[in-house]
Amino acid sequence: MAISDTAFSTALRTAIARSGLSLDRLQARLQANGIPVSVTALSYWQSGKRQPERQSSLSAVRVLEDVLGLRPGELLSLLPPPRPRGHARRRAEPVNFPVEALRALLERVGAPHALEQQHRLTLASLHDRCEIAADGGQRSMTARTVFRSTADGQGRWLLVYDHGGAQTGPPRLHALRNCRAGRVEIDLEHGLTAAELIFDRSIDRGETHLIEYTLTNAGPPYPECSNTYYREFRRPVREYLLEIQFDASPERCWQYERAGDTEDTRDLRLDAGGGVHAVALDFGPGVFGIGWR
Missing domain, CATH: 2.60.40 (Immunoglobulin-like)
Incomplete structure (x- = not known):
């Protein structure tokens, strides 16, 4: 595992590899569902450099679970409490x-x-x-x-x-x-x-x-x-x-x-x-x- 790996990034990376979809294809699927997420953000999420925190990002994870054939909440449950404002x-x-x-x-x-x-x-x-x-x-x-x-x-x-x-x-x-x-x-x-x-x-x-x-x-x-x-x-x-x-x-x-x-x-x-x-x-x-x- 890379130093920055987390349970979320490992599970996401494994699911993406199993699906055979490229990050560009995933971004297009998200865009089709009204969820604008950059390829860079997807890359950071699967590498562990960053984690989804904003409400829009968490909505993207829910769509990812569906696109990747995962159970609802399978990825979200691996996220630690996000960094809050304040x-x-x-x-x-x-x-x-x-x-x-x-x-x-x-x-x-x-x-x-x-x-x-x-x-x-x-x-x-x-x-x-x-x-x-x-x-x-x-x-x-x-x-x-x-x-x-x-x-x-x-x-x-x-x-x-x-x-x-x-x-x-x-x-x-x-x-x-x-x-x-x-x-x-x-x-x-x-x-x-x-x-x-x-x-x-x-x-x-x-x-x-x-x-x-x-x-x-x-x-x-x-x-x-x-x-x-x-x-x-x-x-x-x-x-x-x-x-x-x-x-x-x-x-x-x-x-x-x-x-x-x-x-x-x-x-x-x-x-x-x-x-x-x-x-x-x-x-x-x-x-x-x-x-x-």
Whole structure:
């Protein structure tokens, strides 16, 4: 297997080889079904360089299953939770975008060595509230964060936000409590925004600081979020509260968490206000999120 191979790419490549269809023929079949997908995208999917994430791409996979004579869901079930919009990453956590692009962006906000520096702010508590519009896109994400300092004179936090590629415009950043927005830089090619949130006051070792900010997307239509929202924690977090508020109630909601090789899921019930929430205590490293259908 190639280094980038996944269960999805292996199954897709095997099915394509068994069908005897070229990628050009497959693209023509998809086009005939009203699904425009490039040959390059199909090549990336079967090689594992990329995975289908957008709703249009997932629709293409459903048609591929039919064209290739597979059972409904046989390929889709092999896809991990897609990278959602609204996934805010702290500092040096480049997972789905080029490191060099991130380095250039951080240099523009005055943090050229952020990837190599040791973290001096630990995450004590994090509360995300994500609003999903009636069209299924993400309208906004509000975060309330409590930091604990491990060194004196800490006065800012660097936010790196993945807003979904070149096709999706950057969100608007609003500092709500105990901070203000400093330099904000945008990389339209890679769909990244980097910003510094400057604390109202510097904090010293052992002190805590609470900030709150909102990222708001333009719409409607609002950016697709692939029916999921999650955070990837590279270090433990004492408490993480995730809320999803829906304008249109989904059929089903569930929370999921991945740590190491284990994954746990649990169904969630909508509350009277049309939302769901999930809580993680002493969690990480790992992924914690909510999905819906």
